[in-house]
Amino acid sequence: MKRIIVGTATCGIAAGAGKVLNALNDWAGEAGEGEVTVLETGCIGLCYAEPLVELQDGTDCRLYGGVTPAMALALAKGEEHPDLLPNQLWSKVESGHATIFGDAPRIALGRCGFVDPGSLADYLDTGGFQAQRRMLDEMEPQQVIDEVVASGLRGRGGGGFPTGTKWKFAAAQDNDVKYVICNADEGDPGAFMDRSLLEGDPFSVLEGMVICGYAIGAAKGIIYCRAEYPRALMRLRDAIEQARAANFLGQNVCGSNFSFDIRVKEGAGAFVCGEETALMASVEGQRGMPRFRPPFPAVKGLFGKPTNINNVETFANVGWFLGSGAPMYAEVGTDGSKGTKVFALAGKIQRGGLVEVPMGTTINQLVLDIGGGVPEGHTFKAVQMGGPSGGCIPASMGDLAIDYENIVKTGAIMGSGGVIIMDDTTCMVDVARYFLSFTQAESCGKCTFCRIGTKRMLEILESITAGEGKDDDIDKLLDLCEKIKVSTLCGLGQTAPNPVLTTIKYFRSEYEAHIRDKKCPAHSCNALVLYSILPDKCTGCALCTKNCAVGAISGERKGLHVIDQQACIQCGKCITVCNFNAIIKE
Amino acid sequence: MANAKTIMNGFAQALWLSQGVASDLIPLLQAAQEAYGYVPERVMEVISGVTEIPMADVYGVVTFYTQFRLTPRGDMVIKVCNGTACHVNGSTMLESTIEDVLGISRDQTDDDGLFTLESVNCVGCCSLAPVIMVNDETYGSLTPRKLTSLLKRLRREVLDARLNASTEVEVSE
Numbered sequence: 001m002k003r004i005i006v007g008t009a010t011c012g013i014a015a016g017a018g019k020v021l022n023a024l025n026d027w028a029g030e031a032g033e034g035e036v037t038v039l040e041t042g043c044i045g046l047c048y049a050e051p052l053v054e055l056q057d058g059t060d061c062r063l064y065g066g067v068t069p070a071m072a073l074a075l076a077k078g079e080e081h082p083d084l085l086p087n088q089l090w091s092k093v094e095s096g097h098a099t100i101f102g103d104a105p106r107i108a109l110g111r112c113g114f115v116d117p118g119s120l121a122d123y124l125d126t127g128g129f130q131a132q133r134r135m136l137d138e139m140e141p142q143q144v145i146d147e148v149v150a151s152g153l154r155g156r157g158g159g160g161f162p163t164g165t166k167w168k169f170a171a172a173q174d175n176d177v178k179y180v181i182c183n184a185d186e187g188d189p190g191a192f193m194d195r196s197l198l199e200g201d202p203f204s205v206l207e208g209m210v211i212c213g214y215a216i217g218a219a220k221g222i223i224y225c226r227a228e229y230p231r232a233l234m235r236l237r238d239a240i241e242q243a244r245a246a247n248f249l250g251q252n253v254c255g256s257n258f259s260f261d262i263r264v265k266e267g268a269g270a271f272v273c274g275e276e277t278a279l280m281a282s283v284e285g286q287r288g289m290p291r292f293r294p295p296f297p298a299v300k301g302l303f304g305k306p307t308n309i310n311n312v313e314t315f316a317n318v319g320w321f322l323g324s325g326a327p328m329y330a331e332v333g334t335d336g337s338k339g340t341k342v343f344a345l346a347g348k349i350q351r352g353g354l355v356e357v358p359m360g361t362t363i364n365q366l367v368l369d370i371g372g373g374v375p376e377g378h379t380f381k382a383v384q385m386g387g388p389s390g391g392c393i394p395a396s397m398g399d400l401a402i403d404y405e406n407i408v409k410t411g412a413i414m415g416s417g418g419v420i421i422m423d424d425t426t427c428m429v430d431v432a433r434y435f436l437s438f439t440q441a442e443s444c445g446k447c448t449f450c451r452i453g454t455k456r457m458l459e460i461l462e463s464i465t466a467g468e469g470k471d472d473d474i475d476k477l478l479d480l481c482e483k484i485k486v487s488t489l490c491g492l493g494q495t496a497p498n499p500v501l502t503t504i505k506y507f508r509s510e511y512e513a514h515i516r517d518k519k520c521p522a523h524s525c526n527a528l529v530l531y532s533i534l535p536d537k538c539t540g541c542a543l544c545t546k547n548c549a550v551g552a553i554s555g556e557r558k559g560l561h562v563i564d565q566q567a568c569i570q571c572g573k574c575i576t577v578c579n580f581n582a583i584i585k586e
Numbered sequence: 587m588a589n590a591k592t593i594m595n596g597f598a599q600a601l602w603l604s605q606g607v608a609s610d611l612i613p614l615l616q617a618a619q620e621a622y623g624y625v626p627e628r629v630m631e632v633i634s635g636v637t638e639i640p641m642a643d644v645y646g647v648v649t650f651y652t653q654f655r656l657t658p659r660g661d662m663v664i665k666v667c668n669g670t671a672c673h674v675n676g677s678t679m680l681e682s683t684i685e686d687v688l689g690i691s692r693d694q695t696d697d698d699g700l701f702t703l704e705s706v707n708c709v710g711c712c713s714l715a716p717v718i719m720v721n722d723e724t725y726g727s728l729t730p731r732k733l734t735s736l737l738k739r740l741r742r743e744v745l746d747a748r749l750n751a752s753t754e755v756e757v758s759e
Contacts, residue, residue: 014711014724047713190670192710227616227653228709230722268612268651271707285611285639287650344712346671352713384670418712420670434673438707444650573686576679576730 002036004076007052007113009043009199010231011192015050016068023069024076036076042200044113047353049089061092105332107340108156108316109356112200117235120242123203129248131323132207135214136256144215145171148318151326152338157183157274157311158386158415159491160337160404163318166308169298170216173306178218180209181302181309183279184225184232187271188387189438191418193342194312196354198225198232201316202239206262208315210253211322213260216308221262224279227269236264271388271442275490276309278444289444290490311416313342333359337403345371347420348378357402364398367421378423382506386415388435388442389495391502392428411502413495427524428507429514433461435499439492450493453484457500465525469515474504523585526570530586535560537582544574544583597621597629606637611647615654624655660695660702661744664720669708671715680716681705683730687737700744 006012006021024038044052049065055075064071066087074081106112115122123129135144149164170178182205186194198205209221225233240262243249251259265283272278273288280302282288301307317339321329330338337359343366346352350372357366363383367373374380382392391412393400400406407414422431440454457480460473481497488494504511513519520528533544533553540558545551552568555561563574563583575583600617604610611633618629625648634641648654666672666681681703685691688701695702711717714726718733720740728736 010709010724011711011714014714014717014726047711050714186710187707189668189673189708190712191708192712195710228706266613266616267653268616269653270651282612283609285608285637285647286643287647346712346715347674352671387670418670420674420712422674426674431674434670571682572679573682576683 001034002076002078003039003056004036004072005039005041005054005056006072007042007044007050007054008040009196010229011043011047011196012050012052013231017051020051020053020067020069020072024072027073027076038076039116040118041115042112042117043196043354045109045196045354045356046089046351048349048351049087052089059092062088063090065089104357105340106356107320107329107332108197108204108313108342109200109354110320111204112196112354115201117200117202118238120203120239120246123201127323128203128319129207129254131319132210132248133254135211135322136254136258141171141215141217144211144322147322147326148215151317151321151329152333153314153317153321153329154337154404155311156313156317156341156416158389158413160414163310163314166298166310167212167215169296170218170306170308173299175306177220177303177305178216179302179305179307180213180216180218180221181276181279181283181307182209182221182223182312182315183274183276183309184223184229184312185267185274185279186226186229186312186416187274187442188389188416188418190344190346190384190387190420191416192344192346193354193417195229195232196344197312197316197342198229199235202232202235203243204316204319205236205312206239206243206249208310208318209262210249210260211318212308212310212315214258216306218306218308219259219261221260222283222302223262223264224267224273224283225264227266233264233266240264270444271438272444272490272492275492278490279309280307287444289446290492292489313417334401334403336405341402341414341417343417343419345419345421347384348374348423348426349421350375359403360401362399362401363393366402366419367398371421374421374423378425380421381424381426382422382428384412384420384422384431384499385418386413386495386498387418388439389413389491389498390415391498392422392431392506393502394506411498411505413498425522425524427465427520427522428503428510429461429520430465430522430524432500432503433458433465436461436496439496443492443496447488447490447493449484449487450489450496453480454493454496456480457484457497461500464511464514465520465527467514467518467525467527469511471515473515474508474511478504526572529570530565531563531568531570531572531574531583532586533561533563534582534584537580539580539582541579543577543579547573547577549573601632601636604636608637608639611637611639611644612651615644615648619654622658624658627656658695658699660699661747662700662720662740663702663704664718665704665706665709667707667709667711667715667717667719668705669710669712669715669717671712672708672717675715677716679730680718680728680733683733684737687734688741700741700748 008017028038051067053067054063064087071081145167153163154160270288273282275290278288278290297307333339340356340358342356380395382394384392393410404414436458440458443450445451481501523529545553552564597617614633630644634644690696690703717726
């Protein structure tokens with residue numbers, strides 16, 4: 001029987017996958033009964049081409065992008081549709097056995113986009129809960145920890161702390177009550193790895209948490225997930241219920257004498273809660289403010305009990321190597337960073353989406369080969385890694401192999417995996433200003449330098465982008481960066497200067513152009529650009545004149561229009577209304 | 587009206603199930619916000635009584651987290667995503683378009699209570715940037731032009747919904 005699979009993660013739904021799914025279900029329920037099965041799956045990863053639909057007909061598998069309800073119905077009925085062939089992204093017949101992702105190993109995302117995330121049966125069919133069963137049957141907690149240490153897995157939340165070591169600390173504590181927390185408070189703007197994982201393969205995260213609970217001797221698990229991810233929350237709650245009903249969670253897991261249960265806690269919107277001590281404060285019902293470490297959470301964590309906190313992707317990795325063997329996992333990657341890493345590609349890129357690559361892949365391979373580079377007619381300028389805690393790496397360093405150490409050397413951090421690609425239209429001073437405005441707003445206010453220092457930095461950056469920069473502004477910024485780094489308590493403050501430091505390090509000339517020449521090389525800072533009308537493109541439709549708030553545009557109807565530079569307030573409205581691309585920034 | 591009743595039960599239910607421990611504070615506030623669209627002062631007093639957390643601390647938590655609001659919102663809540671990908675793809679243009687068309691700026695509600703404009707850090711649909719969220723629906727790959735026609739459509743929808751709601755009440759009475 002034909003199977004039609006629709007990608008219904010948040011990206012897909014936003015692009016219209018819901019309508020496609022409804023159309024297919026309506027048809028399959030009536031006319032097509034018995035002919036096709038309509039299924040859902042999580043994020044396939046090719047977010048740029050959503051909504052995605054896969055057709056499986058015996059050995060013939062095809063994946064289509066940009067699918068409309070009409071196209072999907074034609075597929076289901078086996079009819080022709082003019083838009084189908086041009087939108088075919090992959091076909092098994094033509095690509096042989098390779099998947100659409102080539103030969104790269106997929107560990108964390110192994111099931112994402114292939115299985116129905118709402119189906120426990122699908123998870124079991126693809127080897128799910130085997131690691132958990134094997135562990136409960138054959139392994140002592142210490143053996144589990146040894147295997148995690150041997151795998152070389154490091155925390156995927158961004159810091160890169162060795163996971164095995166973290167578990168060892170928590171296991172060494174003598175306490176009746178311990179907690180396992182899964183950090184799914186993915187607050188980095190521009191990152192969606194955790195969301196996709198939770199929406200595409202929620203069971204693997206649960207399995208990783210059970211394994212951790214067994215290893216450290218905890219009976220309670222908590223998933224702290226952002227409230228902004230309604231679909232991920234829905235999938236998680238559903239998965240927990242199914243796993244409980246099948247005894248993969250709860251009292252005497254899988255008939256053993258080990259008990260472990262998980263509950264979901266919704267975050268309330270505070271970026272700082274991604275920091276582990278702040279996260280625990282938030283679970284306890286307080287303001288999410290970090291506290292001094294030590295004592296580390298492994299010693300004194302949630303409600304004063306030993307607590308182990310890992311990121312979603314870290315837990316998703318655990319079940320894979322406990323089933324397949326740690327040596328196999330340690331073979332992938334570089335000397336210091338083992339395994340694979342999931343990246344979310346977004347920004348000025350042709351094929352944005354979710355990819356999983358081995359550690360050691362270069363930036364150019366990631367951006368140019370996998371992501372297809374920047375939009376046509378533009379040049380690749382920089383990548384931003386690590387969100388507000390990270391930094392900008394210039395395109396000239398594109399041959400850099402991505403692992404924890406190499407990225408830190410550039411001044412950025414690996415972060416949770418958000419990669420924003422920037423081209424010649426992106427102003428690096430504006431990017432620094434953007435991140436500072438974010439950290440400044442999200443600072444919890446506990447440390448003086450984070451609370452007031454970031455505010456002063458933001459003011460300086462705002463004045464530079466407004467064309468009012470002074471000669472000593474760069475020095476002042478560098479001085480503040482240094483002070484904020486050393487006099488703040490948590491990761492948010494310590495890393496807040498990174499976006500500014502890296503942009504000054506690699507793009508100092510752009511800062512100088514803003515300050516000295518009052519020019520924005522990327523034509524992005526509104527206050528520093530001049531708008532003008534191209535005589536050969538202007539048709540004299542007068543739409544811009546009508547929309548100009550200050551009456552700065554004049555001209556005869558059907559004749560050439562001109563902008564009065566003295567009156568223009570650089571709001572940019574005229575560019576957005578012009579139908580003929582006749583207005584340019586310079 | 588029946589709808590409002592069932593939602594109110596949601597908060598009442600959460601209160602009923604609460605064990606009065608401090609860690610219930612945020613879930614209770616979330617249930618209240620879900621029911622009323624914001625956190626009224628009276629709700630904070632009730633929660634303070636049930637959990638024995640001082641009113642000042644409840645207020646401190648409400649104002650710490652961006653999710654909680656102290657004033658009612660419009661029928662449609664427009665959240666402009668201000669994630670990095672949306673920012674480099676022109677989300678500020680979207681915000682100013684909304685300001686132009688609806689006459690409200692960030693964290694404001696129009697006089698008729700139809701629309702509220704908010705900014706959100708990231709909704710995780712970065713490859714469709716720039717993105718806005720209207721209630722729970724996400725709209726991606728927007729331009730000021732596309733957004734203008736979308737807003738006009740939404741205004742018609744929200745007015746129609748109001749009209750229908752008011753006639754329904756008359757019928758039931």
